[in-house]
Amino acid sequence: MANNFMYYTPTKVVFGKGTETQVGELIREQKCKKVLIHYGGQSAKKSGLLDRIENTLKEAGIDYVSLGGVVPNPHLSLVYEGIDLCKKEGVDFILAVGGGSVIDSAKAIGYGVATPGDVWDLFEHVKQAEACLPLGVVLTIAATGSEMSNSAVITKEEGGVKRAYDDDLSRPKFAVMNPELTMSLPDYQTACGCTDILMHTMERYFTNGGNMEITDVVAEGLMRTVMKYSLVLCENPKDYEARAEIMWAGSLSHNGLTGCGNDGGDFASHMLEHEIGGMFDVAHGAGLAAIWGSWARYVYKDCLHRFVRFAKMVMDVQPEGKTDEQVALEGIEAMERYFHSIKMPISMKELGVSPTDEQMKELAHKCMLATGGGKGSAKFLKEEDMYAIYKMAL
Numbered sequence: 001m002a003n004n005f006m007y008y009t010p011t012k013v014v015f016g017k018g019t020e021t022q023v024g025e026l027i028r029e030q031k032c033k034k035v036l037i038h039y040g041g042q043s044a045k046k047s048g049l050l051d052r053i054e055n056t057l058k059e060a061g062i063d064y065v066s067l068g069g070v071v072p073n074p075h076l077s078l079v080y081e082g083i084d085l086c087k088k089e090g091v092d093f094i095l096a097v098g099g100g101s102v103i104d105s106a107k108a109i110g111y112g113v114a115t116p117g118d119v120w121d122l123f124e125h126v127k128q129a130e131a132c133l134p135l136g137v138v139l140t141i142a143a144t145g146s147e148m149s150n151s152a153v154i155t156k157e158e159g160g161v162k163r164a165y166d167d168d169l170s171r172p173k174f175a176v177m178n179p180e181l182t183m184s185l186p187d188y189q190t191a192c193g194c195t196d197i198l199m200h201t202m203e204r205y206f207t208n209g210g211n212m213e214i215t216d217v218v219a220e221g222l223m224r225t226v227m228k229y230s231l232v233l234c235e236n237p238k239d240y241e242a243r244a245e246i247m248w249a250g251s252l253s254h255n256g257l258t259g260c261g262n263d264g265g266d267f268a269s270h271m272l273e274h275e276i277g278g279m280f281d282v283a284h285g286a287g288l289a290a291i292w293g294s295w296a297r298y299v300y301k302d303c304l305h306r307f308v309r310f311a312k313m314v315m316d317v318q319p320e321g322k323t324d325e326q327v328a329l330e331g332i333e334a335m336e337r338y339f340h341s342i343k344m345p346i347s348m349k350e351l352g353v354s355p356t357d358e359q360m361k362e363l364a365h366k367c368m369l370a371t372g373g374g375k376g377s378a379k380f381l382k383e384e385d386m387y388a389i390y391k392m393a394l
């Protein structure tokens with residue numbers, strides 16, 4: 001059954017080699033007065049990308065200020081700093097140069113400047129944004145899809161609380177995507193990115209609330225393509241074609257395309273991971289790989305037809321002479337073997353964290369609160385289910 005849906009992707013995508021040279025022109029089209037260039041720790045500086053971007057702005061006659069220092073699992077404190085700076089300098093456009101963390105920090109700053117009150121209230125879901133400064137992106141890691149998505153995920157350092165806020169107001173005006181810029185990524189970050197890309201489509205795929213054949217086929221093609229080229233990148237991180245396939249897949253996987261006609265998706269694995277990220281500051285993709293197998297084994301019986309289809313269409317499991325349950329379980333095992341093949345963890349131990357029983361109870365409790373009581377479409381998870389999955393994932 002096809003559910004009604006709204007598909008909204010207003011982001012102009014400029015894709016390919018050398019496209020970062022067009023940034024000045026792209027910003028000029030936005031008719032803004034002053035830009036905040038927002039970036040991360042070191043990579044954009046070290047590679048010379050930041051200098052190149054500043055030059056295109058200078059050539060286009062665009063005034064700007066800069067704020068770096070965004071860390072993975074971006075911090076609320078820097079968001080506040082960015083809001084103050086933008087207000088002081090009269091910034092009316094934000095350019096994020098980096099990955100999901102930089103883009104999300106830019107989105108949060110944009111909300112904070114344009115919406116009165118404390119921006120954290122949005123992430124606590126006690127109020128809705130009224131507006132967001134327009135923003136553009138120069139993407140340096142294929143992973144979150146934040147360059148086209150309506151999500152921002154921010155961590156409040158105090159208490160290690162990681163929360164998402166979704167609103168179309170923050171969808172970037174443009175995304176510049178040069179796959180060559182991702183060639184300097186450490187292998188681990190490339191693999192984390194590929195995992196996140198896969199998971200954004202898997203979250204939309206394992207549902208009980210209806211699907212469309214066209215969406216399923218797009219989703220399956222995307223997942224197979226990401227797996228194929230992630231393995232190419234393990235052998236040759238500088239393979240341009242593989243970088244390009246993965247980069248475009250990252251955007252398509254989280255711009256809504258692979259969920260059209262479904263019921264909104266499952267997204268429990270993401271919510272379970274966000275709590276682990278908030279408490280232990282792990283890389284998002286690795287956290288997802290560490291939790292997924294346990295989630296899948298916990299829920300598959302409640303969503304058997306989708307796990308069987310996934311096993312056959314994505315993981316090439318041969319169904320002859322096997323029960324549906326056997327096929328589903330073989331699909332889960334094959335996915336975990338794939339995660340291992342790109343050096344991703346499939347347990348929290350492999351992820352490098354070992355929460356105590358108390359901490360797992362806290363993770364489950366926070367996850368229940370963050371999800372407003374529970375989450376999931378493959379199976380609706382309550383707090384005790386979340387705790388059970390964390391335990392299984394040890």
Ligand code: NZQ
Binds near residue numbers: 098099104196254270
């Ligand atoms: O800070 P620098 O020095 O740039 O280093 C970064 C960082 O250490 C490095 N990196 C990025 N591009 C590079 C590079 N290193 C070398 N060469 C390059 N070209 O990679 C590290 C990770 O960067 P980060 O931006 O944190 O990665 P990612 O894009 O995976 O973003 C993760 C964050 O996004 C959130 C995650 O929870 C996490 O906080 N998510 C955002 C979503 C969204 N907005 O739609 C959805 C996702 O599900 C996710 O939750």
Ligand code: ZN
Binds near residue numbers: 196199284
């Ligand atoms: Zn994700």
